[in-house]
Amino acid sequence: MSLNYVSQILPSLIQGAGLTLQIFFWTLIISIPLGIIVSLGLTSKIKPLKWILEIYVWLMRGTPLLLQLIFVFYGLPIVGIVFERYDAALVAFILNYAAYFAEIFRGGFQSVSVGQYEAAKVLRLNYWQTVRKIIIPQVVKIVIPSIGNEVINLVKDSSLVYVIGLGDLLRAGNIATSRDVTLIPLLLVGLIYLILVGICTLILRQVEKRYSYFK
């Protein structure tokens, strides 16, 4: 593999990686809080709300993300909702990942024992004081490993945006490979994904460590 060739194609790969990262960050920043809100709805006593959210989670987890991307970009215009390519990708990713995060947080909230709420109640803490000081820290600790899995999946899932014609990292590598008839661009693509996932893993480990002071 000549260094010359690598330096020639690297700028286009890095540009593609930029889009990958943009989709990655925006999806995380919006879908995690959205997932928490949906998880509260999933455990709500208001039945119709719960049913609607359960159907939403079922749809999002029950169909391929690839299909959802196609429907958001090519399907929704039929009913008058038109998104730019990039916005369509974000909408699909956020809706899909929020559903997974909601299920993770639902499990987290339900695994905090009733005794914690009761202890807070007899100490006269109100609902928000209880949730903020006692429940959320415990839930965060419980869900970190599962959230971490999804975060790493997201790095790689972002490559699905090629289907609606967006130029991400994988697409940049594909273009170079078919143009120059060599696998080197795809090797580099793999390397860049490995580095991105490696960084995520290190950050996740730090977060886990920060929560290791209690059991």
Place this chain on the structure above:
Amino acid sequence: MLEVKNLKKSFGDRVILDDVNLTVKDDEILCIVGPSGAGKTTLLRCITGLDTPDSGEFLMDGKPFDPSGTGASDRVIGVVFQDFNLFPNLSVMENITLAPTMVLKQSKDEATKNAQELLAKLGLSTKENLYPWQLSGGQKQRVAIARALAMKPKILCYDEPTSALDPNLRQDVANIILSLKKSGVTQLVVTHDFDFAEEIADELLKVNPIDQSQD
């Protein structure tokens, strides 16, 4: 003085408490003893506001109060749970000072000073920076006692204080309860352990299961 009058509680058709009356006099210890299924825990949960009775009256020093209410005059009962329910994400000190600072609006210094006094009294002075998982069962119980006392309750209630501990710690618990009585803490103890109750009680209230329909 706590008075409970004509307390009734059923779950479905199962009558758990039928017209229970009890009085806890100032600076005394009332023990409620009985076999499991006699409704001891339900009685305690009604007094501590965790369950709502079907009917009945609660008086503190002759004035009615609502155990599950949040007003200042309702804040009169402290609870030591059977399995303590300490907050695992908070240190011993934070477990004790959380409610006094958030609910009673004590300053951090004031709450810390009170907590240190309570910890000294209970022989836990060196433990204030530890987390619950680093404590033995007996130490956890004493932290739970300190946490309840920090809210300055008129009555301190215990649910089965001997059952989650090693049998050889039974005497330690009795000594703690008796020494708190000497320092003017009015206490209500629910237990199935008749010998233990006889040792510490000024008054004994025996309860028995109603009907045969109970476990």
